[in-house]
Amino acid sequence: MEGAAAAGAGERHGHGVHRAARRGSDVSIPLFLLLALLTVGAALLVVVHRNPVYSALGLVSTLFLLAVLFIGLDAHLVAVLQIIVYAGAIVVLFLFVIMLLNLQVEQRVAGTPVLAGLATLGGLVLGGFVLDALHRAPVLTLPAVDAGFGGTEPLARRLFTHYLLPFELTSVLLLVAIVGAVVIGKRRGA
């Protein structure tokens, strides 16, 4: 439903103004649409499945498919990090907690049908707003980028020069998160 709308909006956008130096292949459009449909399907699985384990599996599929799309956008390091950090660490943490808590499969996914309807309507309206904004925005073109774009070296160069302070602050944040998680997680009165 929404996936079809997205594809339609993409259709309207796609009047090929993009002429990259490295011409893509003829299969890139159908391949992208296939990947997009699979991604939307996996994301919907996260939301609609009653069993949280299946939700986690849907999330992991979504993250893997997004990693493929990142490679299509010349973001190689980000794609690898996506698989290692997101699919490899964060989702495993989720699965670990789900299995540790041994949750029951929910009888009802949503609180009330009214709420679910309203939320779905709100989501459709939000998606419509963004699609409308994109429709009125200038069409983005794909400029030629040098061969190393998206690799480790340019990202690290940018990270350790221009973004050095946020990088250091991130390390502080991670330390705080580790300490916080340990403090929260330890048994009280034990």
Added chain:
Amino acid sequence: MTPEQLLGNAPPSWYLVLSAVLFAIGVVGVLVRRNLIVIFMCVELMLNAVNLSFVAFARAQGVMDGQVIVFFVMAVAAAEAAVGLAIMLQLFRVRETINADEVTTLRW
């Protein structure tokens, strides 16, 4: 034929459309689901939708800044997941539920 050439003809606008759809799905999930862990997973879904936007804009402008920000988003998401799941474990210990409707007070 490298992977990026296989997808090389899809314009950034399409990636942004996909990102919008994923974000909307995440929002609906947070609003509809009652299970705190699933709500958390939907938050991750939204973060990833935004990451896709960042990467698409970085590619469209030919600069690396968007990808650097994605790097930060991933680090913050990892920290957030660790703390959030620790809170949920503790909550389950004292309340024996992680249903968002039943968790109404912070004291035990």
